[in-house]
Amino acid sequence: MSNSNAGTHTLSSYLTGYVIALVLTAIPFAFAWAGWFSVRTTLLVVALTAIVQVVVHLVYFLHINYRTTAKENLLALAFAGVLIFLMIGGTLWIMFDLHYQMM
């Protein structure tokens, strides 16, 4: 984490991240507000912009990258990602299958 070189620790980098994040926030809010497309398409747009924005925050604000971030930090992040996938995915799979079977 404590990389000594500037990397994303610059004013322009923080501002770039902020502008991209603002755009990636405005898009799903506009889609939800205007209702241009079907609910399904809108949800897809919301999900995609959210995933991209999480990556933008990790890169521009938490300074995660392959070059300077310590390997153990990346490993912890990847492990948390796997656990989140298993726990959310597993919960939804089991509970919605249960709803389906109980109907």
Place this chain on the structure above:
Amino acid sequence: MSVEATAHGAVHGEQAKYEDREFGFWVYLMTDSLIFALAFATYVVMIQNYSDGPTQKDLFSLGHTAGETFLLLTSTLTFGFASLAMRAGQASRVMLWLAVTMILGVGFVGMELAEFSGMIAAGAGPDRSGMLTAFFTLVGTHGVHVTLGSLGIFVMICQVAVKGLTRPVRSRLTRLAMFWHFLDIVWIGIFSVVYLPGIL
């Protein structure tokens, strides 16, 4: 020469100590993300358990959520400015940007409390339905984090004022910055999973 070597070793030991702390804090944030992940999973499971109470559409306001999002996102930028000032060794600028960040954070918590109290007053408290219990658990847990983060920022403003930008103070500020940026990532999940799908 041996004195120099010892001093050099001590500096390295210091450096390693703070890197260890930052790594430890990173691991804490990853475990914290698991708490939020399970709160998200619970909310999605309970998403239609209205129990004849109000639905998301009756309760959520897009404008209010957009305002909260703007406050939190801007506060993450201003904390970035504080981090840059810290790296440049400008203590007064650090305190200025931390103060701005804290005001934005408190503003966010204020908006959230207004929303919660409005919902509870309208009979849509956490005891109304399973969906609302899960909603208050998820969004409330995030709100508690932002509240504690704002308190942490206040403490760090005092520490910078009294102690200056010493190595331990800079290390604490670095960890608090990680915490604050992490909370904004959780909020992306909240507006994308709770509020936006809720009003569709």
